[in-house]
Amino acid sequence: MLFRSIAAAVAPGGARAQAFKWQEIGPRVYMNTCMGCHMANGEGVAGGFPSLVGHAIELNALKQGREYLIRLALFGLEGPIGVKGKVFDGPMPGWASLSDKEVAGVLNYVLNAWGNDKFLPKTFKVIQPAEIKAARTKPMKPAEVAALRATMIAPVARAETAPARGTQ
Secondary structure, eight states: OHHHHHHHHBOTTSOBOOOOOHHHHHHHHIIIIIHHHHOTTSOOBTTTBOOOTTHHHHHHHSTTHHHHHHHHHHHOBOSOEEETTEEEOOOBOOOTTSOHHHHHHHHHHHHHTTTGGGGSOTTOOOOOHHHHHHHHTSOOOHHHHHHHHHHHHHHHHHHHHSOOTTOO
16 A cells, blocks of 8 residues: 555656645746736736736636637737627737646636635636646647637627527
């Protein structure tokens, strides 16, 4: 039994496995890379950069939302987007230069900061560096990330604006 617990703590190659400490990494990365546009409080800048408060959770909840957030952080976004009836047109740079742990850490920070954590499903699992590593194998251009967003948002927008059954 003791051998199993020691073996579980050792990563392949003999190195000790280190727990992913996103709570330490995420806030630092946010301050250094995201805060300039999305502000310290996550509220963003009118017309330029959307608020991450509530919106990040909404994106995460969409089909493919988790994958979209990862690709957004890695590869950026260009072109206008609509968020809660407002248009934002500030380009978001991709942060592929960050490590897998840094990208996963900052995404987890955003999904847990400013009260967002209250809206995460109980089944939510933190984004892992391995997910970032996997996404890097399929690079996208910022315009492709925008197109992915449009395919995710369009069905939701259609459902929200469709007349209720029996009211046509």
